[in-house]
Amino acid sequence: MPSTPSAPHALGPSAPAPGAGAMIARQAIMDDRQAVVGYELFNRSRTQTGHTAASDVLLVFTALSHAGSEELVGRMLIFVNCTHESLAGGHLELVNPDKVVLEIPPLGHVAAQEVQARLPILAGLRARGFHLAFGHQVLESAYAPWLPLADYIKLDMAVLAPDQLAVLVSYAGRHSQARLIAEKIETAQQYDMVSSLGVRLFQGYLFSRPTLVEARLLSPSQASIVQLLNLVRSQAPTSEIEEALKKDAGLAFNLMRLINSAGLGLTREITSFRQAVLLLGLKKLFRWAALLLTVARSGGTPPAVGQTAVVRGRLMELLAREFMSPEQADQAFVIGVFSMLDQMLGMPLEPALSLLHLPDELAAALLRRDNAYGQLLTLAEACESSDDSRFDQAAQSLRLSSQQINLAHLQALAWADQMTQG
Template sequence: MTNPTPPASPPAAGASQAGSTGSMIARQAIMNGQQAVVGYELFNRSRSTVGHTAASDVILVFTALSHAGTEELVGKMLIFVNCTHESLTGGHLELVNPDKVVLEIPPLGHVAAAEVHARLPILQALRSRGFHLAFNHTVLESTYAPWLPLADYIKLDMSVLARDQLAVLINYAGRHSQAELIAEKLETAQQYDMVSSMGVEMFQGYWFSRPTLVEAKLLTPGQASIVQLLNLVRSQASTDEIEEVLKKDAGLAFNLMRLINSAGLGMTREITSFRQAVLLLGLKKLFRWAALLLTAVRSGGTPPAVGQTAVVRGRLMELLAQEFLPAEEADQAFVIGIFSMLDQMLGMPLASAVGLLNLPEELSTALLQRSNVYGQLLTLAEACETSDDHTFDQIAQSLHLTNQQINWAHLQALAWADQMAPA
C-alpha cells in the first residue's frame, strides 16, 4: 500500500544480454522489532508500466517468480504485493505458494456496505487457499467490519495518522482483530519510539531502508514457441509433444525450470528432464504460466543465435548418449547441453546461472567441472563446434565413439534444430 519514490540510484549492475530482457522492480524491507527483515514489499518500476493496474500486478508477481538474476528478489521471505480488486481473481495467483505471499488489499473508497459484502467471498476464498491478507487502517472503520476478521496484517500510515489517532486505532485493532500491525512510511527515530511504545512490532519506511532497484531478468523465449506450447496444452496434447516444444527453445526451457525451482512456487524438486517438469507442474498451471510468459517478455520472434547453438548442443549430446546410455540418462544429456550456455544467455557466471536451477549434483558437476560422462559429452560437443581435432579424438576414444557416429549425430542435431526452429 505504500508507494514510495525510489532513490535516484542507478539500476543494479548488469545490463540485459542477448536473449534476456529486464524489468525494474523496487523492493522495500519490512522489519520486526529485532530489526530483522521478515519480508519485502515489491513495486513495479519498469518504464513500460503506467500506473497501478491489474495487469501490472500480474506481471510483477510473475517476474518475481521467474527472475533469473544472481540475487534472489525475495528468497524465503514474505512477498508483500499491492493488488487491485480486479487482479485478485487472476489465474497468476495459482502459480505462487500462498504461504509466501501477502496480498495488500486496497480500500474501496466511499462505498456502500453492500459493495464491501460483495467483495467478501473473493477475499475469503483467497485466505482459505492460504494467502495472507493485508489492509490499511481503513479496515478498522465500521463499513469494513466484514473484512476485519480476514486481516493478517494492518498497515498504519505514519504520514497521515496523528498520535491520538494511532492510539485509538492500535487499541481497537488489538481488541477486535488478530492482525499484526505494521507502521509504514516510518521516517524518524521519534516515530519509531512512539509506535513501539504503543505495541507495534513491525515496521517499514525510510528510517529502516529505502526501496532498492533490482533488474529482474527474464530469459526471453521465442513468441512462436510460446504460442505453440499454448496450443498444445489447450488441446491436451501428449507429454512427448509438449516436451519437444521445450527442447527447441532454451529460453522456454530455462523459464519453466526456474519457475518450478522458485521459492515462491513452493515446489522445489530435483528435475532431470523436461518431461518431469511438465508432469510436475500439470497442464492447467503450464497453460497459465505460458500465457503469462507471452505477456511478460518482449521477443523478436526467433531464438537468439546462442540459444539455437544450445539447442543443437543438447540434441547432439542426447544422440551420442543414446549410443551407450539408457533413454532416461540420454534425456539428462540434453538438459545439460541446452543449459551449458546460460552464462552467455543471462550475462552471469555459469555457476551462478546453474545455481538458479535445482539440478541433481551429477548434472551440475557435468556443467561446472566436466568430470563425469556428461561432462565429457559436453566437451565433445564443444569440440565439434570449434573443430578442435585434438579434444575431439581424445574424448571420442574415451567414450568409445567413432568419428562416423559423432559426425552423423552432429548433422542430425543441426537438421533437427533447423526443423524445430519457429518459422
C-alpha cells in the same frame, strides 16, 4: 515483455531475443529484533510515456517467472499491492499462496453494499492460503466485514497522528487477530512511539530504502509457444513437452525460473524440464503459455493486439462463469485469446488454428461462431465495436443482462491493463 521477431509460419526452434530488463524494487519489513520478515515488491518498470507502471498482483507472476524470487526475497514473505479488479486473475493460480501477502486497497467510495459484494473474493483468497493485508482504513466500521480476514494491518505513519495511532492499535488488538505493521517510519522517535504501543513490525526509510533489482528475462518465440500449447492441449507425453522446452531458451528460462521460485513452495530445486512439467501440471502450464503468447508479439504486430486478446478472453471467461462450469469458463478464456491468433501470428485464422489441433467444439466457435462459446465471442466482439444490434442479439441468446455484461467488461479491461503493463 518485449516483442520478439519470428517467422510466423515456422514451428522449428529459433534464437531467443536478447535479455531485457524489468525493474522491480523491494523494501524490507522488519521485526523488533531488526530481522527481515518479508519484502514489499514494487514495479518500477517505465512505460513508453515515462510513467511508472502500477504495482499489482501481476508483479508476483513477473517476479517468479522472470527473476526468480530467490534473488528478490529469498524465503521471506512477498507483500504485493493489488487492485480489486485483479484479485480473481488466473495468474494467482501459478503461485503457492503460502508466502504471498496480498495488500488490499480501500474502496474509493465506501458503501456497505460494495464492501459486502467484495467479501466472497477476499474470503476465497484467504481460504486458498493467501495472506491478506489492509490499510488502517479496515478498522473503520464500514469495513467491519473485512476485518476478520486481516492477517496484517498497515498503519501509515505519514498520515496518522499519535493519538489516532493509540486508538487504532488498541482497537485492532481487541477486534482482530492481525499483526500490525507501522509503515513509512523515518525517525527513531516514530519507531519508539509505535513500539511503546505494542507494534512489532516496521517498514520505512529508517530501516531501509527500496532497492532496485533488474530482472533479466528472455523472450520465447511465438512459434515455440504455439508448439508448446499444441502439445499440452493434446496431452502429449512429458518427453515431447520436454523436447519442445529444450528448443527455445526463452521458454525454458522462464519456466525454470517460475518452478524454482519460492512462490511455488518447493523444498528442493527442480533441475529438469520433466520435473517442472510434472509439478506444474498441464492446466497451469497451458494458461501460462497462453498468456505468454499474447505478449510475445512479432515485430510488426501492434501492442494493442495482445491487450485486446487478453480483454476478450477475460470477458468471455467472466461471462461464462454465469452459466457454465469452471472448466468451460477456462475454455472460454482460451477461445477469446485465440480468436486473435491470425493477427498475432500474421496468417489467416483457419490455418493459424490448425497449428493448435483444437477440439471441434472450440474450432467451431472460433471459425463459425457455433455454440455458446461462439455466441460469447460474438458478444465480446460487439462490446469492442459498440455494435448495439449484435450486442442485444447475443446477450438475449445467452440470457445475460446488460448490467452483467458491462460489469464483466469493466473488470476484464482493468485486469487486462494489469496483465499487459510493464
